[in-house]
Amino acid sequence: MTSLSAPLGRQKRARRFPVGLLLVAAPVILVVALVIYPILSSLSTTLNVDVAGAGRFSLANYARFFSDDQSLRNLRFTAWFTTTTVALLFLVCLPLALYLRFSFGRLPAFVQAIATFPLFVPGIIVAYALIRFIGPNGTLQSLLDAAGLHGYRTPYLTTWGPVIGLLWEGIPLTLLVLVSGLSQVPQAAIDAARDVGAGPLRILVFIILPLIRNSIIVALSLEFLRIFGAFTQPYLLGPASPESMGVYMQRTFGDLQDPVQAATQAMITFLCCSVAGVIYVRTIIANRRAGR
């Protein structure tokens, strides 16, 4: 019996192995074709200049970007609203997540439903809704007037416009990741800390935050990547100048018909995001190793 079944099992495994690889080939090829190849291709395009019909290595495209005031202003603006929005997201979502984790009943369920609601609203509708809400003579201004508060100055088309839109879009995912992290913090670990004499603030700083460190890193790095490359909200809610890198790239590609400079801008965007990207990938690998 055993002498028969053992080679049969091995034979089965040997037959299976190329099948699995074959089945995953299509999406893997797609990732290569739609992610890896375009990035490498753009990188090589932007690092070459055409001299007498032959390509030569040159940093000219990048030098052009970094010597251009408008480009630098756009990059700085993008960096500013990205860090600001990510910081705000953390400041808004952490208390929310703590509230959801440590209270019971119908109200928290309702709060979670509202907070995850933006997940189901397409970005374009968000932008439209916010224009009508925070824009000049919008609903918010009407409400404030009715409450006797005059002198409202709209953030629409200012540098704060994209921050508000991106914050609105970012709340659900950040919150869900933090809530999921908090749900893995055992109640006993918190009770034990209270028992040895830690107050709420110390428990938060020394117990809870270190324990959900990976969730925080995943949420914030992911939001950083999303916001740095954002297009819709800055395009519709932000000022004409400075522009976000997303809007700038689109205009360079579509209106100025300059794909090489647009690709250069994309590469610089990748460079700015590389730290967040590496942190994100490393953290998810660590999470998977830890078996979560």
Place this chain on the structure above:
Amino acid sequence: MSAILRKMVHELPGALITLLLVGFIVLPIAGVFLWAFAEVWRYPSILPTQWGFRFWGMMLGRADVWEAFRTSLLLSVIVTGLSAIICLPAAYAFARLEFPGKSLLLLSFLTIQAFPKFGLYIAIATIFFSLGLVGTFTGVVVVQLVNTLLLMIWIPVGAFQNVDIRLEEAARDVGAGPIRTFVSVTLPQAGPAIAAALLLTFVGTFYETEGAFLIGAPNIRTMPVLMISLINNQIVVQYGAVLSVLLWVPSFIALLFARKILNARTIAGGVGA
């Protein structure tokens, strides 16, 4: 007396949070609904002064709306179908078969998220530019796959993994072949989550704005791209509102349905948290 006071203090944070969230999240969207049914709404009135369906008729009578709707619908159907054909067999392989480099390949799909999406679109667009795919329907279809790959791999992998392997073994034990087992046991068990993934892919593609705008405009106009031009040109406020309500309500119902199947952990897990 003090008990009531303590209860109030205890419930204060919750009430405050609810109030702020409603103000920031619900009110803007509620405003869109009001605008869609408002015929006259002038500042500083808090509510529309005249209600009606006039703008609905006008929107529904526009040819470009119907054209964009057809484009979006076709795009979503094709992209969802393609993603399913490409990704579902791979998801099954990731969940159930052994092959070299498995976990690395699976992880490689998550790394798509490590790139800012619009930068990636630009990199793709420069290649499409030389291939003549910019401004074509095919170009828009292909660029959408970047978004759908991760979703259509990740959720079904989880779904297949969640099917207890003993159920499959029991089916084999009573005499079912591998294909019969897959069709009668594995697929029905993993079905709801896969349906949710298909739904999310469909709706996500329907509303995807940035790739469609970059690659498709101005020849290919999907609904969101049409919406951008409505916002930019600011002709009549109500057009945008009517279009938003029209577009969003059905998908919202669909998404709520998907949310019942996909819980918070799945969504958080989808980004590797």
Place this chain on the structure above:
Amino acid sequence: MRDQTRSTLDKLSIDHIVKRFGPSVAVDDVSLSIPTGELVCLLGPSGCGKSTVLRMVAGFEMPSAGRIAIDGEDVGTLPPNRRPTGMVFQGHALWSHMTVAQNIAFGLKLRHLPRATVNQKVAEVLELVGLKGFEHRHPGQLSGGQQQRVAIARCVVLEPKILLMDEPFSALDAHLRVRLREEVRTIQRRLGLTTVFVTHDQEEALTLADRIVVMNAGRIEQIGTPDSIYGRPGTRFVAGFIGTMNMIETRVQGGAARLGPIAIAVDAPEGPVTLAVRPEDFSLVEVGSAGSVAGVVERIIDLGAFRMADIRIDAGLVLKAQIGKGRRIAVGDTLALRPEHLILFGADGTARPAAIPIAA
């Protein structure tokens, strides 16, 4: 009596505490006093309220009514971080992001002790629990028993006035449980720690405790030394919960209850009563002897040190009797049992005096 006179001297005194969760009453009027250095076990089935009592002493739950005092001082409104209690949790509850040393030092650092003192105390307590050299491990790198030792060290290092242990060993295997139990007893004696230990394991309670508090349905059934709890159960519940007990349902008629042919003089009103006899409290006598019941051996289980025999007295009654190894018995034998010690529970479930008769 003792509880009232000593209450001011007691380390911990619990006074008529009640805990309600919504409409259900988890703890119903529990009073308990524990003198310094005593180890008390709260014993009972799951859901009897024993853990809730412990969590109220620790401050994780607030009593709905009643008073809890430590060293005569009311701690009723203090949160857990301001109470002089230390708790060891079920399933260790170590902080997985900190090393063993950091886990133990955390509470000391909160008390702003100098670094040298902290290090010294950590080293001492690790020595005490036998984990010297494990300072820089993370909890995930320790075995279950080691984790629980760290949890104990984390508590003990803060020199709590009262050590609380909430089923600390229930997740461990039987051998380890016995060893840790002994270690806890040694540490507790050496440090003179007043300890409340919650368990559902009667063996654990009987071997560990100075006194046992048996709880059921939110109330205290009986308080006493392991000896008295086992030998003189005060209620029908305790008799059935602790050890093996023959529970014989019978009736009182004319001032006597009958066990087979035996008439037992009791001080109880007419009506149903329960007679309780431990298997080891039967002696084997000649068939027909005065004060004995006879029956046929149905089953014999060899438990190593002795044998347990099921003896059928009549259609409705089977008695378990412990039989020494020296005596040869076989299934089908007729044996006569004489109860040397028995307890009678009235219709209300409490013990009543009963006299073993001589005459049949």
